[in-house]
Amino acid sequence: AQSVTQLGSHVSVSEGALVLLRCNYSSSVPPYLFWYVQYPNQGLQLLLKYTTGATLVKGINGFEAEFKKSETSFHLTKPSAHMSDAAEYFCAVSDRQHHPSGSRLTFGEGTQLTVNP
Amino acid sequence: GAVVSQHPSRVICKSGTSVKIECRSLDFQATTMFWYRQFPKQSLMLMATSNEGSKATYEQGVEKDKFLINHASLTLSTLTVTSAHPEDSSFYICSASGVGGQGGTDTQYFGPGTRLTVL
Numbered sequence: 001a002q003s004v005t006q007l008g009s010h011v012s013v014s015e016g017a018l019v020l021l022r023c024n025y026s027s028s029v030p031p032y033l034f035w036y037v038q039y040p041n042q043g044l045q046l047l048l049k050y051t052t053g054a055t056l057v058k059g060i061n062g063f064e065a066e067f068k069k070s071e072t073s074f075h076l077t078k079p080s081a082h083m084s085d086a087a088e089y090f091c092a093v094s095d096r097q098h099h100p101s102g103s104r105l106t107f108g109e110g111t112q113l114t115v116n117p
Numbered sequence: 118g119a120v121v122s123q124h125p126s127r128v129i130c131k132s133g134t135s136v137k138i139e140c141r142s143l144d145f146q147a148t149t150m151f152w153y154r155q156f157p158k159q160s161l162m163l164m165a166t167s168n169e170g171s172k173a174t175y176e177q178g179v180e181k182d183k184f185l186i187n188h189a190s191l192t193l194s195t196l197t198v199t200s201a202h203p204e205d206s207s208f209y210i211c212s213a214s215g216v217g218g219q220g221g222t223d224t225q226y227f228g229p230g231t232r233l234t235v236l
Contacts, residue, residue, distance in 0.1 A: 036227070090160065094223060108160065
């Protein structure tokens with residue numbers, strides 16, 4: 001079974017400050033991990049993912065995340081926040097089941113990021 | 118690549134009517150499609166998983182006779198909410214994974230969602 005915990009349902013930063021959104025996971029298999037962003041009244045957009053290989057993953061819009069197995073974490077960071085980064089962010093872990101059932105995602109509860117001018 | 122569309126984006130219907138929502142993968146073959154429901158300020162709740170040409174697998178507590186899912190082709194899945202009631206009002210989001218998408222079968226790509234309001 002998989003689970004995801006996002007620490008902090010709301011995070012507020014100043015424009016230009018570091019963004020850190022925390023995600024811890026539990027997985028019975030080596031995890032595939034994802035970060036998605038959701039803007040109001042829209043679907044989810046993939047920011048980045050970790051499957052295998054390099055533990056520091058770079059995504060779109062300047063975001064990156066580091067997979068730390070010993071800490072069961074996959075925190076999302078961005079060096080300098082922009083006003084357009086304000087959105088809801090979801091961390092997710094895949095159960096890695098393949099066709100025909102398909103891989104299923106377990107989502108965290110989400111973190112609302114506010115960027116102050 | 119890996120674009121998923123949903124139609125309609127917003128629908129308002131009367132109680133007792135049925136509503137169909139379409140989910141299309143525009144530039145890849147979606148071997149698996151997922152349907153989620155999202156309540157305000159909450160995370161996504163998986164309703165069902167469908168594979169092209171086979172019956173959908175519903176999550177526990179989701180009524181299969183109320184939420185009919187069809188995945189007839191590699192680019193189209195539909196969710197029909199039958200005899201809709203106000204408590205079915207929600208934001209419904211589909212996702213797709215498959216061959217030809219940037220992330221392959223391990224990555225889900227999401228549609229923009231459909232806001233359903235039942236009066």
